[in-house]
Amino acid sequence: MFSPLPSAKAMVPFVSVDNMMRLVHHLGIETVLAELTDTIEADFRRWESFDKTPRVASHSRDGVIELMPTSDGRVYSFKYVNGHPKNTAEGLQTVTAFGLLAEVSTGYPALLTEMTILTALRTAATSAMAARHLAPKGARTMAMIGNGAQAEFQALAMKAVCGIDTIRLYDIDPRATEKAARNLDGSGLKILSCRSAQEAIEGAEIVTTCTADKQFATILTDNMVGAGVHINAIGGDCPGKTELHRDILQRSDVFVEYPPQTRIEGEIQQMAPDFPVTELWKVVTGEAQGRRDGRQITLFDSVGFAIEDFSALRYVRARLPGTDFYQNLDMIADPDDPRDLFGMLLRAKENEETI
Ligand SMILES: NC(=O)c1ccc[n+]([C@@H]2O[C@H](COP(=O)([O-])OP(=O)(O)OC[C@H]3O[C@@H](n4cnc5c(N)ncnc54)[C@H](O)[C@@H]3O)[C@@H](O)[C@H]2O)c1
Numbered sequence: 001m002f003s004p005l006p007s008a009k010a011m012v013p014f015v016s017v018d019n020m021m022r023l024v025h026h027l028g029i030e031t032v033l034a035e036l037t038d039t040i041e042a043d044f045r046r047w048e049s050f051d052k053t054p055r056v057a058s059h060s061r062d063g064v065i066e067l068m069p070t071s072d073g074r075v076y077s078f079k080y081v082n083g084h085p086k087n088t089a090e091g092l093q094t095v096t097a098f099g100l101l102a103e104v105s106t107g108y109p110a111l112l113t114e115m116t117i118l119t120a121l122r123t124a125a126t127s128a129m130a131a132r133h134l135a136p137k138g139a140r141t142m143a144m145i146g147n148g149a150q151a152e153f154q155a156l157a158m159k160a161v162c163g164i165d166t167i168r169l170y171d172i173d174p175r176a177t178e179k180a181a182r183n184l185d186g187s188g189l190k191i192l193s194c195r196s197a198q199e200a201i202e203g204a205e206i207v208t209t210c211t212a213d214k215q216f217a218t219i220l221t222d223n224m225v226g227a228g229v230h231i232n233a234i235g236g237d238c239p240g241k242t243e244l245h246r247d248i249l250q251r252s253d254v255f256v257e258y259p260p261q262t263r264i265e266g267e268i269q270q271m272a273p274d275f276p277v278t279e280l281w282k283v284v285t286g287e288a289q290g291r292r293d294g295r296q297i298t299l300f301d302s303v304g305f306a307i308e309d310f311s312a313l314r315y316v317r318a319r320l321p322g323t324d325f326y327q328n329l330d331m332i333a334d335p336d337d338p339r340d341l342f343g344m345l346l347r348a349k350e351n352e353e354t355i
Helices: 017-027 029-045 116-134 151-162 174-184 246-251 259-265 280-285 306-319 341-354
Strands: 011-015 056-059 064-071 075-083 097-103 109-114 141-145 166-170 190-193 206-209 216-220 230-233 242-244 252-256 297-301 327-330
Touching (some): 011 017, 017 029, 017 109, 029 116, 029 280, 029 306, 097 116, 097 306, 109 116, 109 306, 116 280, 141 151, 151 206, 166 174, 174 190, 230 242, 242 246, 246 297
Parallel strands (some): 141 206, 206 230, 216 242, 230 297, 252 297
Antiparallel strands (some): 011 327, 064 075, 097 109
């Protein structure tokens, strides 16, 4: 005799795109962004307890597909993510992702979830965490250059965590700026649409660059960047894909997630291998200095690191109990006798034939 129904051990909670959106609206997007920022910061504080490796990237002419694993010894996670700047012209996203958490003690998956939305949330939360330590005190205005899929998330995280009240938008495609302005209407942010990157950065204490182009682009040149600003550079995150002129890096104090990955993928790929950088986790723990004074240019050379995804996954997992924002997937084969996997397969056939 056998039960045709999968056992509890076979089931893995799965958060679909629809359920992720329901969860975010249930909690409130600014609450999610603020709580995610704190969750990521808590994991940056225990940085040394994680397994770390640069992500495994498979490059092609059109884009990149990456796997991002990490573990804190109790829980393991990985994210699958792509980056294809040409995709939007074909009606597809530049970045899509999904990810998984597993128990290290058994190797069994504990959560499978969409991560396209979750990546936008965690990237924005990481930006806000960095800005909380590096942006000039009392910063109220952010320039947002590149108004694509990530843009509104970045703006709202800076509002929720850092108290930004004004966003100056610019994109080479005015339709992207119109879209972002429309989406942020009613958010409480003052929105200004600009006609050039130069115009967008006027009066901004924080400048976020979040463009997508598979080349060495120059979104900001040296003469555009005045003393005292914080630059949050999101879009340069692949070999051969940067946004800032190298002279800006020479004048800035550069903060990074994981140097072995950022030296391959970040803005600093343009610099010598020993170009000085500060690891963000050391600023968070107080081991290294963040912003020193009002004239310093700070630059967060963001590429996205696996620990941020780990934090985002464990945040979602903690919010699921008692909700219906997930489905159970029959994902793990669970024979009554763990060594009788083949017998389970045979009995399934018998069952098919008797129905
Ligand atoms: N650092 C991270 O953790 C992280 C996470 C997610 C995405 N990203 C990167 O951020 C970038 C943006 O992602 P997205 O999902 O918003 O992409 P997207 O394609 O939706 O939007 C990119 C926008 O940049 C604009 N753009 C391109 N060149 C420009 C230029 N020269 N000046 C002004 N605007 C320009 C495009 O018109 C488009 O609207 C991508 O490069 C992506 O790889 C980084």
